[in-house]
Amino acid sequence: MSEIELANVSRWYGNLVAVNDISMRIGPGVTGLLGPNGAGKTTLLSMLAGFLKPSKGKVTVDGEPTWSNLDLYRKIGFVPEREAIFGYLTGWEFVHASARLHKLPNTRASAQAAIELVDLVEASGRKIETYSKGMRQRARVAAALVHRPSVLLLDEPFNGMDPRQRLHLMGVLRRMGEAGHTVLYSSHILEEVERLASVVQVMVTGRLAASGDFRSIRRLMTHRPHVFTVRSSDDRRLAAALVTDGSVAGVTVGADALTVSASDYGAFTRLLPQVARAEKIRLREVQPTDESLESVFSYLVAS
Amino acid sequence: MNPVIASITWRGALGRRRAILLFVFPALLLVLTILLSILGGDPRDWISAVVSGLGIGAMIPILALIVGTSVLGVEIEDGNIVHVLTKPVPRHEIVITKLVVASAVTALFGAVPIVLATIIAMPDSFGTAFGLGAAALVGSIVYSALFVMLSALTKRAVPIGLLYILIWENLLGGLAAARGVRALSVRQYTTRIAQELSDLPDINAKVGLGTAVVMSIVFTVFATYLAIRKLRAFTIAGDVTA
Numbered sequence A: 001m002s003e004i005e006l007a008n009v010s011r012w013y014g015n016l017v018a019v020n021d022i023s024m025r026i027g028p029g030v031t032g033l034l035g036p037n038g039a040g041k042t043t044l045l046s047m048l049a050g051f052l053k054p055s056k057g058k059v060t061v062d063g064e065p066t067w068s069n070l071d072l073y074r075k076i077g078f079v080p081e082r083e084a085i086f087g088y089l090t091g092w093e094f095v096h097a098s099a100r101l102h103k104l105p106n107t108r109a110s111a112q113a114a115i116e117l118v119d120l121v122e123a124s125g126r127k128i129e130t131y132s133k134g135m136r137q138r139a140r141v142a143a144a145l146v147h148r149p150s151v152l153l154l155d156e157p158f159n160g161m162d163p164r165q166r167l168h169l170m171g172v173l174r175r176m177g178e179a180g181h182t183v184l185y186s187s188h189i190l191e192e193v194e195r196l197a198s199v200v201q202v203m204v205t206g207r208l209a210a211s212g213d214f215r216s217i218r219r220l221m222t223h224r225p226h227v228f229t230v231r232s233s234d235d236r237r238l239a240a241a242l243v244t245d246g247s248v249a250g251v252t253v254g255a256d257a258l259t260v261s262a263s264d265y266g267a268f269t270r271l272l273p274q275v276a277r278a279e280k281i282r283l284r285e286v287q288p289t290d291e292s293l294e295s296v297f298s299y300l301v302a303s
Numbered sequence B: 001m002n003p004v005i006a007s008i009t010w011r012g013a014l015g016r017r018r019a020i021l022l023f024v025f026p027a028l029l030l031v032l033t034i035l036l037s038i039l040g041g042d043p044r045d046w047i048s049a050v051v052s053g054l055g056i057g058a059m060i061p062i063l064a065l066i067v068g069t070s071v072l073g074v075e076i077e078d079g080n081i082v083h084v085l086t087k088p089v090p091r092h093e094i095v096i097t098k099l100v101v102a103s104a105v106t107a108l109f110g111a112v113p114i115v116l117a118t119i120i121a122m123p124d125s126f127g128t129a130f131g132l133g134a135a136a137l138v139g140s141i142v143y144s145a146l147f148v149m150l151s152a153l154t155k156r157a158v159p160i161g162l163l164y165i166l167i168w169e170n171l172l173g174g175l176a177a178a179r180g181v182r183a184l185s186v187r188q189y190t191t192r193i194a195q196e197l198s199d200l201p202d203i204n205a206k207v208g209l210g211t212a213v214v215m216s217i218v219f220t221v222f223a224t225y226l227a228i229r230k231l232r233a234f235t236i237a238g239d240v241t242a
Helices: A041-048 A070-074 A091-101 A107-117 A133-144 A163-178 A190-196 A214-222 A235-242 A265-278 A293-302 B003-015 B017-039 B047-078 B081-085 B091-109 B111-121 B126-153 B157-174 B179-183 B186-197 B209-232
Strands: A004-013 A016-026 A029-034 A056-061 A076-079 A151-154 A182-187 A199-204 A207-213 A226-232 A248-253 A258-262 A283-289
Touching: A004 A041, A016 A041, A016 A056, A016 A199, A016 A207, A029 A041, A029 A163, A029 A190, A041 A056, A041 A182, A070 A076, A076 A133, A091 A107, A091 A133, A091 B003, A091 B081, A107 A133, A133 A151, A133 A163, A151 A163, A163 A182, A163 A190, A182 A190, A199 A214, A207 A214, A226 A235, A226 A265, A235 A248, A235 A258, A235 A265, A258 A265, A265 A283, B003 B017, B003 B047, B003 B091, B017 B047, B017 B091, B017 B111, B047 B081, B047 B091, B047 B111, B047 B126, B047 B157, B047 B186, B081 B091, B091 B111, B091 B126, B091 B209, B111 B126, B126 B157, B126 B186, B126 B209, B157 B179, B157 B186, B186 B209
Parallel strands: A029 A182, A029 A199, A076 A151, A151 A182
Antiparallel strands: A004 A016, A004 A056, A199 A207, A226 A258, A226 A283, A248 A258
16 A cells, blocks of 8 residues: 655746645545646646656655656556557557566566456457557556556546546556555546546646545535526516526626626526516526636635 | 567667668668679779768668667657656666667668678678678667767757768868867768778778777767666656646
8 A cells, every 4th residue: 555645846847837835645545636737737647657856845655755766666657648659569568568677577467467457358469559549548557557556647547538448447447446556547527537536636727726525526616606698688677586596696787798696506597597487588698608627626726 | 788678679660660761771782782793893992982981981870860769769759768667677778778779770781781792792801891890880889879869868869960970970070170070970980990990992081090999989888878867857747737
């Protein structure tokens, strides 16, 4: 069992801060690193995998610093985001080469077990250049876990996988987590984290925005105010009718539209047509604004 | 030397599209030698120009450039190197293995055809043939070290390598006053060693044997050291939104 620790870690490139004063401990089980693209997830994982020196702070695995620490690769497995792979090798050769580079006692058995684990047995005799994107990803995962690392780091591992492959890899990672491995993977897709990770670390613009149990973070996300732009045949009357309801936090009357802030998404979307019908007002446009994942994350930073 | 990395590197060097070029140069050298042999005349009149001028002076550096920049530089560029770097393998072992493979491939497609061409032209001159082959082998090693290093340091290893071969060694190195340039020319070291190990009259290097031997070693060691240093500090940076 291994523990990852980041203590006041920052990393900047020139004037650009990629990771800003992050502290966290990650123990056995599956942890999701969630955040929009450009949030600093890859930078953080690169520091954990020993491929980037922190500008400030300490990154350790079981108390040992990760930067330039070759021995640490005996307990770390890393699947980077870039999809590079030796296309001229077969899947078997690629995974077996990883086992040999680790100088494992029984390289053939280890390679076979890793290939079976990612369900790549049938294709393992084929050259990797003939593989689909998802199969290549599974080959890379097999190579990363061939030495049964106690820490497995994966950067956007589900990219390019079809739903079946995604479910399968999720199963593999879940089983590893249950077996006591420390699995940390990054994703910018909420559902990928929700379905797999018991613990979530949310990163936004280099900062740790939220951390902990997924359900409490999800609650925060669901209960945040939602903003709608509404155009109707009588904006002022509609505003007056809406503002009396508890699901509406505020209404601003603009030149040609209303901006409605709803505290409860579901209740508001049910209320609006009912009010319009009762007031005989015609709705011309209802547009939820600011529903991007980035805005959800930004809300978490502020909350 | 790591046999697993050597095997992957070997297959990579010969498996890429640019590997076709590896066959073109030695084929040209051998065809030219055969043609000139058929045309008759004393092979000593033209063999130096073919094996030393064309073979050691042009073919070896170009082959080393093709192979040397692919064994490490291409893997750094496409990200494949990470699969090797995430293993507990010392970085010097990785670089030295890749250098040995690059030198071996260059020698296979460069030095061996030079030996064959000399034997085709002068079937009795095994000593000269193997002397030229040894010089070509030295050239394969030194050039490979240089180009492996360049590919570790910069993404523009191929154009910089070409500039080194064409401008530094061939254009500036040919100038009478360019002694300093010649002192930093792998071509001159290799030609000097070829001159020493063969009895061909028209091979004339412009550096001494001592300089050639010492500088070959210095070039190889220093270039390898720089490549190792660069690989030890290999980083993966993420995209960052400002």
